[in-house]
Amino acid sequence: MASSSPLLPRHDGSALVVGGPTTVLDLGGLRIVSDPTFDAPGPHGYLTKTEGPALAGERLADVDLILVSHDNHADNFDDRGRVFALAAPLLLTTTGGADRLGAGAKGLAAWDTHTLARPDGGGELTVTAVPAVHGPEDGERDPDGEVNCQVVGFVLAGDGLPTVYISGDNASLRTVTEIARRTPCIDATVLHAGAARVPGKFRERPVSLDSVRAAAAAAILGAPVNIPAHYTGWAHFTEGREAIEHAFDDAGLTSVLRIADHGTWLPLKP
Template identity: 90%
Template sequence: MASSSPLLPRNDGSALIVGGPTTVLDLGGLRIVSDPTFDAPGPHGYLTKTEGPAVTQDRLVDADVVLVSHDNHADNFDDSGRAFALAAPLLLTTTGGAARLGAPAKGLAAGDTHTLTRPDGGELTVTAVPAVHGPEDGERDPDGDINCQVVGFVLSGDGLPTVYISGDNASIRTVTEIARRTETIDAAILHAGAARIPGKFRERPVSLDSVRAAAAAAILGAPVIIPAHYDGWAHFTEGREVIEHAFDDAGLTGILRIADHGTWLPLKP
């Protein structure tokens, strides 16, 4: 991928929220971009984007891998994000998404792993983990998915912080399962914002609301929690102030890392 703009300087061991769900993680000498959305504000079918990205895609063309929790919805994978992901060396996503997108996509079901070689000779392992994109009692399709097939990711490697990226998950039960199966989680990128879609699931959240995000943080026990996916689209119903209030109510302000988009946040305390 070629770029005419200066690349975003790397900041190893840190994460940066671009806007919406889109997150840049520099980890072990690798650059990872999750759920790329780079379009300008405007309508995307029944969804409306209200803010553009804090960092444009041409500054991130050195990405080593792109993670897509699901390709079905524009707020996680808009037109510019799709072009960006398909130009990357590797795209990890759901099994259904990989079949739809083709190369360079590789599909991962929950529990599957993919290992990348780090510049220092070590390895970074990406593990797909479950996600439930709606209320627990939502109608399931023949594959057992609510809304659509979605995965989260756990990134791990020797000498690196273990990072959980939730994807669009609304299920505390699922977070509990991931915490139980993962020895230590050092940082979590939680898709919060209480996304609600008119006419679906009685307009109950299809992603974590603020109270559930704080509960998820308590369950995970991670010393660093970075919220994402809480603004930039009209269907998000709880923004930064509500998230901060919920973490304060839970006595968890000390682990919350939230800042203006485009700001690097350390993945370790």
């Protein structure tokens, strides 16, 4: 991906939240960007973006891998994010998303894996798609069993690397428990929090983790590093940084919470 802007220096073993759900992870010599959203503030159909990204997509033009939890909603995949993602060497997303996005995307169903060679010489990075439920457990399901739409999270793992769980837009603690059972040694999480609520959907119950459930997910997974994302930048996010900090404090989990201004590198190991 060509760019005239100065590239963001790499910071291996760390993550940086750009804004909304968009997160940069530098792991094993690879630069990974999840759920790219780079548009300026403004309306996107029934959703409204209220803040721009902490840095422009051009500064991440050396990206090696894009992860898209779902392409259906602009708060996870806006217009500039789509252009950015489709120019990348590899895009992993849902099976339905890959059909919509075309030949540049590879679809993964829950528990499917994809491996990449690591430039650091450490072997391979394995990306595993994991389940997500984009709404309440009792939400109406489509013929494929999905609530709202098909969504996946991701687990990134490799020898000598922290194992990282990226939740995608998941509101289900039952699903988090299944992931913890099947992936017992998670070192860090990127949790889509913010208690996203959309008028007319599910009696306006959250379609992503609220702050209390984000803290509960951290407890279930037992990860020593938990980085919230997806809690500011769009009008339908209803719980921000203060609510997240309060929930982790109430749960006695402040020591495992890593939250900072967007654009700040955060280590993926304690």
